[in-house]
Amino acid sequence: MSDHNPTIAKEPVIDLRSVSLTQNIKLALVDLLQGILQISLGWKLGWLDVKLRYRGSILGPLWITIIMGVKITTIGVLYAFLLHLDLKHYYTYVAISVVLWTYMSGMINDSCTIFTNASPLILSQRIPFSIYVWRTVFCNILILLHNLLVIIVVFSVFKIVPYTLYLLLPSALLWIMDSLAIGILFGVLGTRFKDIPPIVSAFTQAFFFITPIIWKASSLNFNKDYILLNPFYPLFEIVRAPILGEPLTSSIWIAAIGYSLILWIIALFIFSKTRFRIPYWM
Amino acid sequence: MPSITVKNLSISFPLYHENTRSLRKMAHLFVSGRLKQDQHKKILVQSLRDINFTLKQGDRVGLVGQNGAGKTTLLRTMAGIYEPITGHIRIEGNISTLLDPTVGMNFNLTGRENVQLKCSINGYSKQQTKEIEKNVEDFSELGTYLDLPVRTYSSGMQLRLGFGLTTAIDPQILMMDEWFLTGDAGFILKATKRIEHIAQNSQILVISTHSAEIIAKWCNRVLWLDQGFLKMDGTPEEVLPIYLNKPYEEIVGKD
Numbered sequence: 001m002s003d004h005n006p007t008i009a010k011e012p013v014i015d016l017r018s019v020s021l022t023q024n025i026k027l028a029l030v031d032l033l034q035g036i037l038q039i040s041l042g043w044k045l046g047w048l049d050v051k052l053r054y055r056g057s058i059l060g061p062l063w064i065t066i067i068m069g070v071k072i073t074t075i076g077v078l079y080a081f082l083l084h085l086d087l088k089h090y091y092t093y094v095a096i097s098v099v100l101w102t103y104m105s106g107m108i109n110d111s112c113t114i115f116t117n118a119s120p121l122i123l124s125q126r127i128p129f130s131i132y133v134w135r136t137v138f139c140n141i142l143i144l145l146h147n148l149l150v151i152i153v154v155f156s157v158f159k160i161v162p163y164t165l166y167l168l169l170p171s172a173l174l175w176i177m178d179s180l181a182i183g184i185l186f187g188v189l190g191t192r193f194k195d196i197p198p199i200v201s202a203f204t205q206a207f208f209f210i211t212p213i214i215w216k217a218s219s220l221n222f223n224k225d226y227i228l229l230n231p232f233y234p235l236f237e238i239v240r241a242p243i244l245g246e247p248l249t250s251s252i253w254i255a256a257i258g259y260s261l262i263l264w265i266i267a268l269f270i271f272s273k274t275r276f277r278i279p280y281w282m
Numbered sequence: 283m284p285s286i287t288v289k290n291l292s293i294s295f296p297l298y299h300e301n302t303r304s305l306r307k308m309a310h311l312f313v314s315g316r317l318k319q320d321q322h323k324k325i326l327v328q329s330l331r332d333i334n335f336t337l338k339q340g341d342r343v344g345l346v347g348q349n350g351a352g353k354t355t356l357l358r359t360m361a362g363i364y365e366p367i368t369g370h371i372r373i374e375g376n377i378s379t380l381l382d383p384t385v386g387m388n389f390n391l392t393g394r395e396n397v398q399l400k401c402s403i404n405g406y407s408k409q410q411t412k413e414i415e416k417n418v419e420d421f422s423e424l425g426t427y428l429d430l431p432v433r434t435y436s437s438g439m440q441l442r443l444g445f446g447l448t449t450a451i452d453p454q455i456l457m458m459d460e461w462f463l464t465g466d467a468g469f470i471l472k473a474t475k476r477i478e479h480i481a482q483n484s485q486i487l488v489i490s491t492h493s494a495e496i497i498a499k500w501c502n503r504v505l506w507l508d509q510g511f512l513k514m515d516g517t518p519e520e521v522l523p524i525y526l527n528k529p530y531e532e533i534v535g536k537d
Binding site for chain 1 (some may be wrong): 284295296347355361362363364365366367368369370371372373375376377379381382384385386387388390391399402403405441523
């Protein structure tokens with residue numbers, strides 16, 4: 001490797017200097033690649049996070065499931081009764097939607113503190129930054145898995161057989177990709193600007209009501225295409241529809257992929273510009 | 283061959299979260315010339331200014347300077363944590379750092395879990411992890427405490443765990459802040475043995491310290507940082523008398 005070719009080769013050579021944006025994009029991609037190569041470390045960190053949260057508790061992580069069960073039952077029964085909806089249909093819809101939303105909002109809110117929470121580690125050793133993002137992604141996936149128990153219970157109670165589960169595979173893949181981008185984007189912003197976490201928390205709260213989660217898009221009495229302007233809607237539909245056996249229009253998939261691409265481009269740009277700056281902000 | 287090359291290195295920290303307009307507070311920094319504004323009118327604290335040196339195999343370096351001279355920043359930069367905005371740094375060899383007593387440990391995890399975590403961070407195999415675990419267990423003498431959360435440890439116990447963990451593997455480059463000298467006499471004796479062992483393996487050792495005694499004992503080179511500048515670079519015999527302003531014999535003869 002020439003002395004004037006700044007690259008971070010595989011350990012143990014580290015060659016650092018200020019480089020152009022193109023080179024920084026390359027370094028950001030290297031960071032992401034190293035994060036994938038060391039993904040088991042991200043898994044371990046995420047798993048320990050969940051384990052730690054419930055250490056010493058009798059029911060342990062089962063509390064995640066119980067809290068979700070209570071929440072879904074309250075919303076499902078209450079609104080089905082208040083709005084005269086079909087209980088079985090509404091209850092299952094709400095169960096899936098709220099579980100998905102819990103994952104999404106948890107991912108977004110946790111993202112803001114990905115790097116600030118890891119500051120002792122970041123300042124003690126050089127590790128690819130994307131590892132910390134994977135940690136939060138895995139932590140939230142583990143919580144999601146606990147919440148899936150609720151959905152399984154709801155489905156068995158109402159004797160519903162999910163139809164086209166294999167269609168979930170591309171959706172899950174897109175969700176994981178988006179989670180990573182969200183983690184990078186809000187992780188960097190939350191480290192640099194201390195006002196980001198409360199702002200994000202306020203907005204996710206608002207989106208809980210704006211997005212069809214506890215209400216259905218079909219209940220809108222205006223042109224439903226407008227709802228595609230909400231980036232969460234197509235992302236939720238591509239998961240919900242296959243489980244509930246509802247048809248999916250191609251426009252929803254196009255919107256979901258489109259929003260994901262935009263998210264990734266922004267995240268990658270910001271990560272390239274600021275990756276090396278993260279330890280300075282600790 | 284392990285080596286560290288530092289060329290024209292400057293490290294400055296942008297001040298975002300401070301009230302940058304309250305200049306009164308930072309007047310002393312302005313007076314010392316360590317604050318400047320960049321092109322975006324951001325206030326920067328210059329931690330390191332135009333540093334040049336090369337460390338080769340066998341160098342055992344003592345880093346001296348007042349508090350705030352930039353010693354920790356330089357150590358972190360040499361560990362690849364702060365990437366330079368100006369200048370260039372090239373590090374060859376695997377690095378282990380002991381920059382603060384917590385060495386990035388998670389205080390809610392047990393000592394053993396922290397050891398295992400550190401091993402997976404460094405990408406060690408199961409076999410290596412086991413060996414290191416054993417090694418740390420023996421060195422730290424924590425006994426059953428090793429399976430309790432680190433937050434229940436006394437600071438001395440944390441120190442033994444952190445030190446044992448970072449030095450369990452023979453790194454090619456070891457960088458330390460001087461905090462490890464805060465342990466009790468028995469610990470210092472053990473720590474000294476370990477460091478001597480690492481130093482004898484003729485790798486690169488960098489210790490940031492205020493103690494001339496340590497430098498005289500372990501180091502064959504001294505870097506003197508002053509206000510972020512590298513003021514002097516030479517053997518202990520050359521640098522220490524000027525740094526401490528007394529004859530070398532007197533410094534060594536003290537202990």
